[in-house]
Amino acid sequence: MHKTRVLLIEDNRLLRDGLTVMINGEPDMKVVAASGGHENTMLKARMVKPRVILVDLGLRNQNGVHLVKSISKAWPEMKVIGMGLIPTQLDVVEFVQAGASGFILKDAKVEDFLGTIRSVARGGKVIPTPLTGSLFSHVIELALKKRKGPPKNAVRMTKRELEIIALIADGLSNKDIAQRLNIATYTVKSHVHNVLEKLALHSRLQIAKYTHDETPS
Numbered sequence: 001m002h003k004t005r006v007l008l009i010e011d012n013r014l015l016r017d018g019l020t021v022m023i024n025g026e027p028d029m030k031v032v033a034a035s036g037g038h039e040n041t042m043l044k045a046r047m048v049k050p051r052v053i054l055v056d057l058g059l060r061n062q063n064g065v066h067l068v069k070s071i072s073k074a075w076p077e078m079k080v081i082g083m084g085l086i087p088t089q090l091d092v093v094e095f096v097q098a099g100a101s102g103f104i105l106k107d108a109k110v111e112d113f114l115g116t117i118r119s120v121a122r123g124g125k126v127i128p129t130p131l132t133g134s135l136f137s138h139v140i141e142l143a144l145k146k147r148k149g150p151p152k153n154a155v156r157m158t159k160r161e162l163e164i165i166a167l168i169a170d171g172l173s174n175k176d177i178a179q180r181l182n183i184a185t186y187t188v189k190s191h192v193h194n195v196l197e198k199l200a201l202h203s204r205l206q207i208a209k210y211t212h213d214e215t216p217s
Contacts, residue, residue, distance in 0.1 A: 009035050
């Protein structure tokens, strides 16, 4: 029988060893490598060529979201599943937007844990039931489709960035915004650049349109 090759990235050794034993006890899957995240994960992925990669949300030595994004870009055929004990909705959205195909709660039932690995290995998208409220499901759906301009709630904005977005929507220029907020014009330009990147937009006009579209009538 063909076995699904799994790479496990988990910095808690006890949990890592336990998950390895559990997965290897299944007839259709095998942990081909397990890492605490200290090693070069990209190198390990290239060497063992897993079908599914389990990545701990709270890695102490690596940025989990950045790791997922790097893996998904380098090897689209490798399916990534995030793992977390008490993830926020934003945590899950960021993982999915980075390229993860699923997310597993660490307190999930064994059958749900293994079922998620099997579903994702077959090309499915799996989000835990406790995290699938109607609004959140919609946000996740948008993230999975990789649409540009994700909902505001799915993007972290600083207080200053939100102020600048509102002033752009009101038609103020960078110079006007700088005077209004008593900051340098180049600082405003830097904030505008960050906003454009976060919202995957290309112009101030798009920021204004996005703001009006997201504002309830």
